Amino acid sequence: MRGNRQVFQIIRFVAAGCVVILALFNIALSRYVVPVPSSFDRVPTIPKASNRIIPTLVIQLRGELGNHLMAITHGMGVKWYAKEMFALDLQTELRHQVFTFGPNKEGTDSPKWKPTRDVVKKCFPNLRSWDFDRGTNWQEFEYSHKQQTQWLASLTKSRLDYINGRPWLLALTQRDPHAVEWHDLNTSLTTFMGLWNRTDRPKSKMNSWPFFTSQHPLVTIPFLYSHALENTLFVDRYFHEIRNLFRFDFGSCCGVESPHPDETVLHYRNFDAALSGSDSMLEDLSPEQTVNTLLKHLQAGDKVALTTRVHDDNLNRLVTALHNKGLQVRVVEGQSAAQDFCFLLKSQKELVGNFQSTFLFWAAILSQSVASIRWYTVDSPRVRDRCGGSMNVIKRRFLYNWTHPALKDRIHQFLIAPENNGTRI
Numbered sequence: 001m002r003g004n005r006q007v008f009q010i011i012r013f014v015a016a017g018c019v020v021i022l023a024l025f026n027i028a029l030s031r032y033v034v035p036v037p038s039s040f041d042r043v044p045t046i047p048k049a050s051n052r053i054i055p056t057l058v059i060q061l062r063g064e065l066g067n068h069l070m071a072i073t074h075g076m077g078v079k080w081y082a083k084e085m086f087a088l089d090l091q092t093e094l095r096h097q098v099f100t101f102g103p104n105k106e107g108t109d110s111p112k113w114k115p116t117r118d119v120v121k122k123c124f125p126n127l128r129s130w131d132f133d134r135g136t137n138w139q140e141f142e143y144s145h146k147q148q149t150q151w152l153a154s155l156t157k158s159r160l161d162y163i164n165g166r167p168w169l170l171a172l173t174q175r176d177p178h179a180v181e182w183h184d185l186n187t188s189l190t191t192f193m194g195l196w197n198r199t200d201r202p203k204s205k206m207n208s209w210p211f212f213t214s215q216h217p218l219v220t221i222p223f224l225y226s227h228a229l230e231n232t233l234f235v236d237r238y239f240h241e242i243r244n245l246f247r248f249d250f251g252s253c254c255g256v257e258s259p260h261p262d263e264t265v266l267h268y269r270n271f272d273a274a275l276s277g278s279d280s281m282l283e284d285l286s287p288e289q290t291v292n293t294l295l296k297h298l299q300a301g302d303k304v305a306l307t308t309r310v311h312d313d314n315l316n317r318l319v320t321a322l323h324n325k326g327l328q329v330r331v332v333e334g335q336s337a338a339q340d341f342c343f344l345l346k347s348q349k350e351l352v353g354n355f356q357s358t359f360l361f362w363a364a365i366l367s368q369s370v371a372s373i374r375w376y377t378v379d380s381p382r383v384r385d386r387c388g389g390s391m392n393v394i395k396r397r398f399l400y401n402w403t404h405p406a407l408k409d410r411i412h413q414f415l416i417a418p419e420n421n422g423t424r425i
Contacts, residue, residue, distance in 0.1 A: 056220040057090040060227035062097040064116050066358025075226035077234025123253040144219035147202045162188040164228035179230045195222045232400045239404045255339035267353035267360045268308040283378040287321035300326025307332045307340050376414040
């Protein structure tokens with residue numbers, strides 16, 4: 001009986017040891033066994049190679065502060081949408097402005113980009129780590145662009161470009177493309193994913209090509225090329241992400257002037273002076289229409305603070321028209337562009353001006369203090385022609401139906417026919 005008890009204890013000891021060994025084995029094994037994916041994980045995505053090459057999205061920059069923020073927003077909007085709807089990661093690369101035409105200038109730097117880069121980095125802390133200098137200029141981009149163009153049929157290539165808006169059917173070159181729609185983005189991204197998964201796509205010359213200095217190219221083949229400035233859809237959808245990305249450094253970029261709480265802040269873009277001789281659709285209202293139509297809600301004695309980049313006779317005529325209405329006017333002078341931007345950001349009562357001024361657009365969107373935004377667009381023949389003559393397109397572009405709660409109640413938009421010309425919509 002005693003011997004049986006000893007045997008039973010030995011069996012129990014061995015069994016307990018086996019359980020411990022099995023548990024330790026399972027713990028060790030769990031580190032190496034790939035878990036079974038959930039149904040969400042089975043959504044088709046671009047497979048990541050062992051060297052972790054991520055497809056490139058090139059963001060083309062141009063112009064000055066407002067246009068830079070426009071271009072970055074369009075590119076980041078594509079990136080965020082690709083991740084949200086397609087589980088697609090994109091590696092962004094910036095391409096600064098270069099001349100694309102002119103004798104002995106093609107491919108050389110535009111003089112605007114370096115001062116603008118410096119302002120952007122100074123005033124927007126979250127962009128200070130971004131590399132505005134490297135990479136996608138000139139040879140790297142052109143090499144991959146040439147390879148991609150030769151590889152793709154024209155229809156496939158155009159579908160990739162739908163991220164910038166669908167072109168007009170038989171459009172003249174001076175007409176703008178349609179503003180991008182969600183179905184255009186879906187077409188582009190679906191096409192892109194199919195191309196990326198193909199085994200016959202051209203390989204970049206990572207080692208022999210002298211401009212590539214890392215283990216993988218700065219511009220993959222295929223790549224997406226974001227070069228549009230029309231981005232109301234992205235601003236409406238990703239408003240909080242954009243406001244966080246473009247957090248403004250008031251301590252570094254503001255002057256001594258600030259709007260008064262009871263002032264209407266009017267930004268006068270003065271396109272006529274800035275674009276003298278250009279056949280552009282960028283137009284300002286006349287001084288009389290500014291006072292009698294855009295600012296008709298103001299009463300004698302109301303205060304107006306006026307900012308502008310060009311001080312000339314056009315500005316003097318506007319100031320005179322404002323005074324003739326009995327308004328108290330002060331012109332903000334002696335500030336840098338960044339300080340003027342800060343002044344607009346600090347608006348409280350209302351911020352007014354031309355919707356096509358990207359400088360004003362971004363000050364209005366990013367302001368956390370302004371109660372009302374009044375944007376106008378001149379409904380001129382040139383605007384209609386650039387939009388293909390479509391009233392629906394004009395309304396979609398210049399009278400966008402904002403849906404975000406932080407925007408829809410503050411923004412008021414006006415399409416105003418010039419004096420003695422055209423029909424108001």
